[in-house]
Every structure is written in structure tokens, then in C-alpha cells.
Amino acid sequence: MRTPMPTPKNSIEPLGPVLDNNCMRCPVREVSLFGALPLEIVEQLNNPAEHQLLPSGQVIYREDAASDAAYTLKDGVIKLTRRANGKDQILRLITQGDVMGAEGLLTGHYNHTATALTPVQVCRLPIPVLKRLQDEHPIMNHALLARWASALQQVENLALEIGTKKAGARLAAFLLYWSGRFGHEDSLPLPLSRAETGELLGLTIETVSRFFADFKRRGYVKEKSGRITIMDAKALEAISQGQSH
Numbered sequence: 283m284r285t286p287m288p289t290p291k292n293s294i295e296p297l298g299p300v301l302d303n304n305c306m307r308c309p310v311r312e313v314s315l316f317g318a319l320p321l322e323i324v325e326q327l328n329n330p331a332e333h334q335l336l337p338s339g340q341v342i343y344r345e346d347a348a349s350d351a352a353y354t355l356k357d358g359v360i361k362l363t364r365r366a367n368g369k370d371q372i373l374r375l376i377t378q379g380d381v382m383g384a385e386g387l388l389t390g391h392y393n394h395t396a397t398a399l400t401p402v403q404v405c406r407l408p409i410p411v412l413k414r415l416q417d418e419h420p421i422m423n424h425a426l427l428a429r430w431a432s433a434l435q436q437v438e439n440l441a442l443e444i445g446t447k448k449a450g451a452r453l454a455a456f457l458l459y460w461s462g463r464f465g466h467e468d469s470l471p472l473p474l475s476r477a478e479t480g481e482l483l484g485l486t487i488e489t490v491s492r493f494f495a496d497f498k499r500r501g502y503v504k505e506k507s508g509r510i511t512i513m514d515a516k517a518l519e520a521i522s523q524g525q526s527h
Contacts (some may be wrong), residue, residue, distance in 0.1 A: 349386020
């Protein structure tokens with residue numbers, strides 16, 4: 283039976299219900315922070331994490347709030363944003379298996395705001411528990427460093443892909459990058475609005491809308507109900523490399 287969670291002090295909206303929190307049955311345990319621990323240790327932890335189901339639009343934590351937990355995303359898409367020059371800038375999109383909020387171990391506060399773009403399932407691990415696990419199992423430090431390195435690599439890869447490209451090439455490169463994040467599945471969730479896509483890529487909403495329409499007209503992509511299907515990856519690759527197509 284699901285029981286409601288109390289509202290954390292750093293959240294604006296109430297978080298969702300606690301789900302089955304058996305870490306041994308978690309579908310992303312291998313890539314979560316616990317994935318670095320031997321099975322016998324995970325079995326002894328007595329499931330310290332809280333597994334929660336949150337609705338689309340839920341603010342999970344806010345920039346500069348005191349950090350009380352780190353999170354692993356089990357399912358869905360989350361955006362991380364930071365306030366700059368009076369507007370929110372998307373820093374990164376979080377997908378299954380990604381860790382967020384762990385910077386609180388070092389800074390004591392969150393460096394960005396985390397917002398669910400779709401209904402999501404998250405594994406919430408309180409910071410005091412994470413600190414205790416670090417003390418008792420030093421291998422957790424290596425796991426955290428690996429997650430931070432991976433996150434930095436993702437941000438750098440996307441920045442390199444779009445940083446010097448023209449508008450159409452930026453969008454094509456992003457769609458290929460996004461497809462890669464989901465193992466090049468046929469149908470991908472793309473919960474970003476045209477404005478949010480433009481915000482991420484440094485383009486106007488009009489430019490994003492124009493190139494999306496062109497890609498769909500040419501049959502390179504299909505889009506329906508917040509999902510996108512890459513129909514011609516080779517054509518998008520050529521565009522992303524600045525080749526006319």
C-alpha cells in the first residue's frame with residue numbers, strides 16, 4: 283500500500299507516494315550509486331532510499347536550497363536549470379540511471395533546480411545516509427566521482443556538438459545526441475517545448491519551430507504526443523556536419 287510522503291522543507295510542492303523501495307529489485311541498481319557496492323552490502327543496507335513517483339511539472343528541489351538528498355532517476359526525464367540574467371537556463375537533461383543533487387555533499391546546497399518534464403520515478407537518498415555510506419564504504423567515493431565525471435562529459439559533448447554549428451545543424455546534432463541517450467530506440471520521449479529546446483540550444487523559438495517543421499516535411503523525423511521518431515539518421519548526421527541535404 284502506498285503512503286504519502288511529507289513535504290520536504292526544500293520543496294515547493296508535495297512529493298509523490300513512496301513506491302517499493304527494495305534496492306535489490308531496483309531496475310537501475312547497476313547504474314545507481316549502490317551499483318558500486320557488493321550485493322551482500324546492499325542487502326545489509328535495509329533499503330535506506332525512498333522510491334517516489336512524481337508528476338510532470340514537479341519541482342524536486344530548487345537552486346540554492348539546503349540539500350537534504352541526492353537522487354537517481356529510475357524512469358522519465360528531468361531538466362536541471364539555473365537562474366541567470368533573470369531567466370532559467372537549461373543546463374542538462376536527466377534520463378534513466380543519472381544521479382542528481384549529490385553536489386550537496388560538498389556545498390551543502392543545490393546548484394540548480396530540478397523539474398520533472400514527464401512523470402518520473404526517482405530514488406531519493408538522504409544526504410546524511412549518503413555521508414554515512416561514504417564513511418563506511420570508501421568505494422562510494424569512487425562511484426560519486428564516476429557519476430560527476432560522466433555528467434561533465436555529457437555536458438561537454440553536447441556543448442561541442444552545438445557550440446559552433448549553425449541553427450539547423452544544432453537541432454540535428456541535438457536530436458542525434460538525444461537518440462543516443464536512449465540507445466537509439468525508434469521512438470523517444472521529447473518532453474521539451476519549442477521554447478525549452480531553443481533555450482537549450484541557444485536558438486529562438488521561431489528558429490526551432492521552422493527547422494522542426496522542415497525536418498518533418500522532409501521525412502527525417504516524426505513527432506506525436508511528446509515523442510519523436512528518427513526516420514533518417516543519416517540525413518540528420520549530414521545536416522549536423524554542415525552538409526546540405
